[in-house]
Amino acid sequence: MNTRRIRCLWFWSNVVIVVFFSACVSTGSNTPEDRDLLNYNHDLLMGLLWQQNSGEYSALCYQAFNAGERYVASLPSWENKAIVFDIDETVLDNSKYAAWMVVTGNPWGNDTWTAWCNAREADAVPGSLDFARYLMERGIEIFYVSNRPASTTESTVKNLQNLGFPLADREHVFLQEDTSDKNPRLERIRALGYDIALFAGDSLEDFDSATRRWTNQERRNWADSEIESFGVYRIVLPNAVYGTFESAIVPNYYGLSPGEKARARLEKIKAWNP
Ligand SMILES: [Mg+2]
Numbered sequence: 434m435n436t437r438r439i440r441c442l443w444f445w446s447n448v449v450i451v452v453f454f455s456a457c458v459s460t461g462s463n464t465p466e467d468r469d470l471l472n473y474n475h476d477l478l479m480g481l482l483w484q485q486n487s488g489e490y491s492a493l494c495y496q497a498f499n500a501g502e503r504y505v506a507s508l509p510s511w512e513n514k515a516i517v518f519d520i521d522e523t524v525l526d527n528s529k530y531a532a533w534m535v536v537t538g539n540p541w542g543n544d545t546w547t548a549w550c551n552a553r554e555a556d557a558v559p560g561s562l563d564f565a566r567y568l569m570e571r572g573i574e575i576f577y578v579s580n581r582p583a584s585t586t587e588s589t590v591k592n593l594q595n596l597g598f599p600l601a602d603r604e605h606v607f608l609q610e611d612t613s614d615k616n617p618r619l620e621r622i623r624a625l626g627y628d629i630a631l632f633a634g635d636s637l638e639d640f641d642s643a644t645r646r647w648t649n650q651e652r653r654n655w656a657d658s659e660i661e662s663f664g665v666y667r668i669v670l671p672n673a674v675y676g677t678f679e680s681a682i683v684p685n686y687y688g689l690s691p692g693e694k695a696r697a698r699l700e701k702i703k704a705w706n707p
Pocket of ligand 1: 634
C-alpha cells in the first residue's frame with residue numbers, strides 16, 4: 434500500500450469516528466427509542482424553567498394561599514374544622530426529580546420516584562408553610578392526603594417536618610395504600626369528627642377523585658360547572674410540568690411508547706394556520 438493510500442485511509446477512518454461520536458454526543462444515546470425518550474422528557478423543560486425560576490409561579494402560589502386565608506377568615510366558626518392538603522406540587526416542590534428526568538433522559542419510574550421521596554430533598558411550595566401555620570394558630574386541623582406510596586410515609590413525614598410544616602406526623606399524613614381514590618381517606622377524617630372546610634391541590638382529582646378517569650373535555654366541563662368553588666373552598670396550585678391532564682389527552686396514554694406519546698401531545702395542540 435503506497436503512502437497516498439495510507440493517508441487516504443487514515444483520513445476517512447477519522448471522518449467515520451468523528452461522525453459516529455458526534456451523533457452519540459448530540460443525542461446522548463444510540464437508539465431511536467432512547468432519542469424518543471430524551472425528546473419526550475425535554476417537553477418538560479419550559480414548565481420546569483417556569484416553576485423553578487419565574488416570579489409568576491411564586492405569585493400564583495401566593496394568590497392561591499391568600500384566597501385560602503380569606504376563606505378561612507370568613508368562616509363563622511373554626512371548631513372541628515379541617516383543611517386537606519394534597520402534598521406534591523401543593524406543599525412540596527418535586528421539580529428537581531422532573532429536572533433529573535430531563536438531564537439524564539430517564540423515564541418516570543416507581544423505583545426512582547420512591548428514591549426521590551426517600552431522599553427528603555423536596556422544598557416547600559411558596560406560601561404553603563405560612564398558610565399551614567396560619568391554620569395551626571387558629572386551631573384548625575390539617576391533614577396531608579397524597580398518592581405518594583405508603584412505603585414513603587416515614588420519609589414524607591420527615592421531609593415535611595424538616596421544612597417546619599405543622600401536624601406533619603403519621604396521624605395527619607395519609608398516603609396511598611390500596612387505592613388512588615382519596616375518598617376513603619377523606620371519610621376517615623370525617624369519621625374523626627372533622628368537617629373538611631377547604632381542599633388545596635394542584636390536580637382536579639384532589640377535589641373530585643372521579644375526574645381521574647375523565648377526558649380533558651370532561652375535566653374542563655367539570656371545572657366550568659364548579660366555577661364558584663375555586664379560590665373559595667378549593668384552592669388550586671399551579672403545575673405546568675405534569676398531571677392527569679397529560680394522560681387524559683388520549684385513551685391508554687400510558688400504554689404508548691415515548692415517541693407515540695410525544696406525537697399524541699403534538700396532535701392535541703391547537704395551532705394557528707394562516
Ligand atoms: Mg399534587
